[in-house]
Amino acid sequence: MIKELKRVVITGMGAITPLGNTVNEFWNNIIAGRSGVRLITKFDSTHFKTKIAAEVKDFNATDYFERNEARKYDLFTQYAIAAADEAINNAGINFEMLNKNKIGVIWGSGNGGIQTFQDQVEEFVKGNRQPRFNPYFIPKIIADIPSGAISIRYGLRGLNFSTVSACASSNNAIIDACNYIRLGKADMIITGGSEAPINESSIGGFNASKALSTNNEDPKGASMPFDVKRDGFVLGEGAGALIVESLECAIKRGATILAEIVGTGMAADAYHLTGTHPDGEGAYLGMLDGLEDAGIGASEIDYINAHATSTHMGDESELKAISRVFGQRPDMNIGATKSMTGHLLGAAGVIETIICVKAIRESRIPPTINTSEVEHEYSDKFNFTLGKTQEKVVRYAMNNTFGFGGHIATLILKKYENDN
Structure with a gap:
């Protein structure tokens, strides 16, 4: 017997971005037409062709984690958890009232913990190639850790994995979430994506592929999509999270429905x-x-x-x-x-x-x-x-x-x- 596909809706959102660390702050700046691009502050870009990026501002990990817990996570995972927390609060979810076995997490990232990888390899080389790797090195760099960390944080035992398709990663995560809910494999999924790639490795690599803007004299005006004078993209960082659930689940728990995913x-x-x-x-x-x-x-x-x-x-x-x-x-x-x-x-x-x-x-x-x-x-x-x-x-x-x-x-x- 063929089951009827379930309708899928969005009931919560969270964001950590170059234009604000909540959805409302981000949206207000977007509507106002403000740019989040500035000169790079995360490292000394003197010798790089590109000296600009869209960095997240005023993010403090200890606002979201105990200090010892924060050390376990690369910045891309910290961003992910912070965005997921906002989305969960925004959706008004009480997990104790729901079946946690039917709630999953699907998360996307193209680069994973690239800052941790760079830092640890540098330490290895500086230490005369003596193996002094952090015990959290592997879980900090692999792309699937945000989905695991979010599920552990809230005790969610449904489907759990990561999507990696470069710049399409988080859209692919949302698509997977939508389709698994349509099929009845989950009632609710926390989904989205995160990146923290503003470092020497990323800027240097993208410069080598001639992908980045080098309009360092005008950071706010450097990203000019569709313009005949465009000269490359500006690297950004941050995270976004959605609460995606079946229409039936959303109605049952009295959720505010923000939009429907139909295609x-x-x-x-x-x-x-x-x-x-x-x-x-x-x-x-x-x-x-x-x-x-x-x-x-x-x-x-x-x-x-x-x-x-x-x-x-x-x-x-x-x-x-x-x-x-x-x-x-x-x-x-x-x-x-x-x-x-x-x-x-x-x-x-x-x-x-x-x-x-x-x-x-x-x-x-x-x-x-x-x-x-x-x-x-x-x-x-x-x-x-x-x-x-x-x-x-x-x-x-x-x-x-x-x-x-x-x-x-x-x-x-x-x-x-x-x-x-």
Whole structure:
């Protein structure tokens, strides 16, 4: 007997970002069009081509953990737990009233504990290659530890794992969470992603691949998605968390439903290790897959939060794909919020999903800042939401994320309506 798929809703959100360490602070800065990009403070960037990044500010681990517990976790795990705590509180969850065997955690990260890895290898070399590794070295660096740590913190015994698909990691985590709930494998899942990659290894590596902006003279204006003058992305860090549950579970516990997940799309560029397909083939297929899953036509999408990292090839290929799917839609808003947050790599998808949820709930679409001259072929095809927030009723929002390796992950969210 084939079971009917369950409807899936979002009931809680949490965020640690370059623009604020709560969802409300983050959203208020996004709506105001502020940039979180500054000169790097986490290390001496004197000899690096890129000297700017979107760092998290004023994060104190001891606000969330005892000092001894905090030592067990790399910063990317600390960010994850902090965001999850906010999402759980936001959702009004009392785990003692729920079946913990049916509550899971799925978490995404592209880099894992890269700071810990760098620090420990440096210590190894400085110590004349004598093995003095921290006993927590392995659990601090592997990408699955946030999902395990969150489950341990709250005693959650449902499905538990991590997704790694570079910059698509957290969108893939949300997609997996959605599908497992649809199938009845879990009632509720804490999902999202986190990254803490602002160090010498990441900046140096991305510089070597010519991916980063080197507009060090104007940090706040460096990320300019879709602009003809764009010169690369700005590295960011942080975490986002969602509480995703079945509609039945949410109604039963009297939860406030923030939005519904109605479509998930996945594909691959099958083209290049780091470059996107020049015609956006994977992005095109992923968006079509999401629309088919949602059971809607392209004309029903009101807002796309684009992947739009501010790289030449990536932005152009995404615009080609959007044009193939949507044709000419000057009534449809496209937003590129990495212009403000920088690129949070594996955490980008969930942070931008939070933005989509807020846009749906508040009927406000955040601006794309810094962009003044959109690629000429596309400038009249869509509303790029340039410069300032726009008021608009959003019934359906799409969130695109793409990762090195050709990974494509698309989410479609809908304004919750309890009569369908």
